[in-house]
Structure formats: structure tokens, C-alpha cells
Amino acid sequence: MTDRQTIALVLGTRPEIVKLAPVVRELKSRGHPYTLVHTGQHYSSNLNSVFFDQLNLESPDYDLGVGSGSHGEQTGTMIREVEVALNEIDPAWVLVQGDTNSVLAGAIVTSKMDAKLGHIEAGLRSYDRTMPEEMNRILTDHASDHLFAPTESAAANLATEGITDCVTVTGNTVVDAVNQHSDLAAAESTVLGRFDLSPGEYLVLTAHRSENVDAKDRFRSIVKGVSRAADSVGFPVIYPIHPRAEERLSEFDLSIPENIRLAEPLDYLDFLHLQQHAATMVTDSGGVQEESCILETPCVTVRASTERPETVTVGANELVGVDTAKIVAAVKAAVETDADWKNPFGDGTAAEQILDIVCETLR
Structure with a gap:
């Protein structure tokens, strides 16, 4: 040695x-x-x-x-x-x-x-x-x-x-991490009870990238699209909001519709449990795209491109940008997805x- x-x-x-x-x-x-x-x-x-x-x-x-x-x-x-x-x-x-x-x-x-x-x-x-x-x-x-x-x-x-x-x-290594932590999350997380959520009957939004939240029109379009999608499928939305995004909401004076519930950033086990039982994730995060794919939770990505193209190829993820109508259509399709893809990671x-x-x- x-x-x-x-x-x-x-x-x-x-x-x-x-x-x-x-x-x-x-x-x-x-x-x-x-x-x-x-x-x-x-x-x-x-x-x-x-x-x-x-x-x-x-x-x-x-x-x-x-x-x-x-x-x-x-x-x-x-x-x-x-x-x-x-x-x-x-x-x-x-x-x-x-x-x-x-x-x-x-x-x-x-x-x-x-x-x-x-x-x-x-x-x-x-x-x-x-x-x-x-x-x-x-x-x-x-x-x-x-x-x-x-x-x-x-x-x-x-x-x-x-x-x-x-x-x-x-x-x-995200597969290693999800495998090691999902059982722990199931045993310890009380997040569904705290938010009064039923498995498979809610959406989760994460939006934090600068190109989305630092641009008022893009941020507004994402929020509007997710709210309309939630109305169309009859599910509430939980948005654990990043501090940067929260600052922009205030700065832009953007109102959040009643069917989108803001939450403080969640700890990892709570967020993992929330992901695992969501009807659909709407995100601009690369990591969330991966984890959702592994957890068999459909994902809609509010970006024009992704560094995780495998998630799209296997049918776990759809890229929609920030167009309101595309977000609505993609969420409606995702909620009905069978989630029978093969984990590519x-x-x-x-x-x-x-x-x-x-x-x-x-x-």
C-alpha cells in the first residue's frame, strides 16, 4: 500500500x-x-x-x-x-x-x-x-x-x-441511497399525516432553478400550469419551497392559488416519503427526476432539456418547459401512467x- x-x-x-x-x-x-x-x-x-x-x-x-x-x-x-x-x-x-x-x-x-x-x-x-x-x-x-x-x-x-x-x-449512487433510505422513511416519516394527504392523491411541485424562479413570467406560468393541472385531476399540490424561490414570490408579488400549499423545505426522509406516494411530481430538479423514476412515481419536468434523458426514454418523465397548457396535459397523462418502466440507473x-x-x- x-x-x-x-x-x-x-x-x-x-x-x-x-x-x-x-x-x-x-x-x-x-x-x-x-x-x-x-x-x-x-x-x-x-x-x-x-x-x-x-x-x-x-x-x-x-x-x-x-x-x-x-x-x-x-x-x-x-x-x-x-x-x-x-x-x-x-x-x-x-x-x-x-x-x-x-x-x-x-x-x-x-x-x-x-x-x-x-x-x-x-x-x-x-x-x-x-x-x-x-x-x-x-x-x-x-x-x-x-x-x-x-x-x-x-x-x-x-x-x-x-x-x-x-x-x-x-x-x-442515488439507487443505493433510495434503497437504503426508503424503508427508513416509511418507518419514521409522518409527512402524509401532517399534511392530511392520502397516498396517490396529491401532486408535489419543486421549482428552484434560477432560469425558472428568477424569471417572473416563467415562474408565473409554472404556478398557473400546476394549479390548473391540480384542478383537472382533483388533487391538491404540496410545494416545499426553496428559500430562493420564496424570495422571488415576494419580490415578484406572485400570488399562490389555494390548491397549492406552500411548505418549508422538508428533511430528506419526509421528502422521499412524499415522492414515493405522490400521484405525480412536477419539478425542475435533476435529482427529483432520478428519484421519482426509481420510486415509480411519474414525473413532469418544467425544463426544455434534461441531463437525465434516460428518465424520458423509459417513460418515467416528460419534458414540457413552462407552457401552462403543456403542464396541464402532461400532469393529466402522468396521473394515469402505470409506472411499469425499468429503472435505468x-x-x-x-x-x-x-x-x-x-x-x-x-x-
Whole structure:
């Protein structure tokens, strides 16, 4: 074995915590040294520390508390602080997951160090370069020493960009996470009772992306479409609202129809349970598209493109943009879907496969 053994995981948002939880558990089960570096990109309690507690994960070794800011300001601060942390840790490997500013910061810092960079969930492409996440994905993939692609489609995307070496299709750790947590959510979550909901008789809305909630007309169209869809199927809507979106509602003076019930951001187990029993999800989140597909809950995505095209291919998801009439039609069709598609994201052993490869390089 080499002298340096520590694997550092750099993360900063709720989806990263969820998707890296299986990797952390696998590291613990192997007794392999690791260090968690949390940038603090999500800084409210329900979007951050409560997740570690609820998922029975140890608190991060480093909590950088970067918080919000413009993309440049936030990423720049992260690069500075992550560099300090990784220089102290001196890891053999750094693992990042996904497409956030935290991922990009971790990738840039690692590329300047004597450490290998592994990108989990590599190769996703929406082919919409106006999305900050798309640039984060591309730059991180091209900086990485090993790329853990969730699907063959993602690996094919990498090949078109000339990345063919050190690419392994492992499946997505989101399957590991959903498998590990859905039973726990069923046992512990009281979310349906709190909101007086019956399984299969409500819709869930999540809208938080800047291109949707920072544009008044787009945000209004989404809300109107979801409200009309809810009326057409006779179900209420639960909208666990992101702080950014809530600020925009006030700023734009947008009213919320009575059949859309706003809620504070939910903890992971509550949200997972809410997803599992919803008639349909309406979302602009890539992670929600994946989880809904795995949970056999139909999804309608209020975007023009997706970096999870597999969800559309298997019939679990429909892209509708923000057109009100298209949202209504898609929700009505989704509610009647049989949800008999095949999960395209692997068999739930992604974390094990990833660490088999990483740990082998350290022997």
C-alpha cells in the first residue's frame, strides 16, 4: 500500500449529501480512512446539517460555511477554502459528486494537487450551456482522473468529448441511497399525516432553478400550469419551497392559488416519503427526476432539456418547459401512467463498485 490512504469527499448541497451517503457508509464498512469537507453551499438547517443527523452520518470534518453569493464569488471563496482544507488533509483521492459549484471548486483545487480526482455521476449532459451546472459538469469531467458514469448514455457523452480512458459505468449512487433510505422513511416519516394527504392523491411541485424562479413570467406560468393541472385531476399540490424561490414570490408579488400549499423545505426522509406516494411530481430538479423514476412515481419536468434523458426514454418523465397548457396535459397523462418502466440507473451497488476501483489504486 502507498503511504497516503485518505480519501477526501468534497460536498456542499443536500443532493450531494444524499448521493454520497452510500459511499461514506461503504468506506466505514471497509474501515478505510476518509475525510468529509462540507463547503456550506446549502446553509439552512433543513438543507444541511439535519441531513447528516437523519441519515446517521458523522458531522463533516471540515465545515467551510461559504454560504450564498454570485456564482463567481461563491466558487472563488470555495476554491480558497477547499484548498486550505485539502492541503491539511493531503489525500490520495478526492471524490466529488454531481454538478454544483462545490464540485467545480473541489475539482479545480484537486487538479492543482498531487491527488487523484474521481467524479461520481460523470458524463451527464443537458447540452444547454446557459445552465451553470452544465459548465460545472463539463469542466469537472475534463479535470478528473477517473470518471464514474451512471449509465452507458453518460459514458457515450464522455466519448464524444474524447474522454474514453478511466471511465467506468457503475450505476448511480442515488439507487443505493433510495434503497437504503426508503424503508427508513416509511418507518419514521409522518409527512402524509401532517399534511392530511392520502397516498396517490396529491401532486408535489419543486421549482428552484434560477432560469425558472428568477424569471417572473416563467415562474408565473409554472404556478398557473400546476394549479390548473391540480384542478383537472382533483388533487391538491404540496410545494416545499426553496428559500430562493420564496424570495422571488415576494419580490415578484406572485400570488399562490389555494390548491397549492406552500411548505418549508422538508428533511430528506419526509421528502422521499412524499415522492414515493405522490400521484405525480412536477419539478425542475435533476435529482427529483432520478428519484421519482426509481420510486415509480411519474414525473413532469418544467425544463426544455434534461441531463437525465434516460428518465424520458423509459417513460418515467416528460419534458414540457413552462407552457401552462403543456403542464396541464402532461400532469393529466402522468396521473394515469402505470409506472411499469425499468429503472435505468443500476442495481444499487454503485458505491461498492466506485470504491473497488479507488481502493485498488492504493494497494
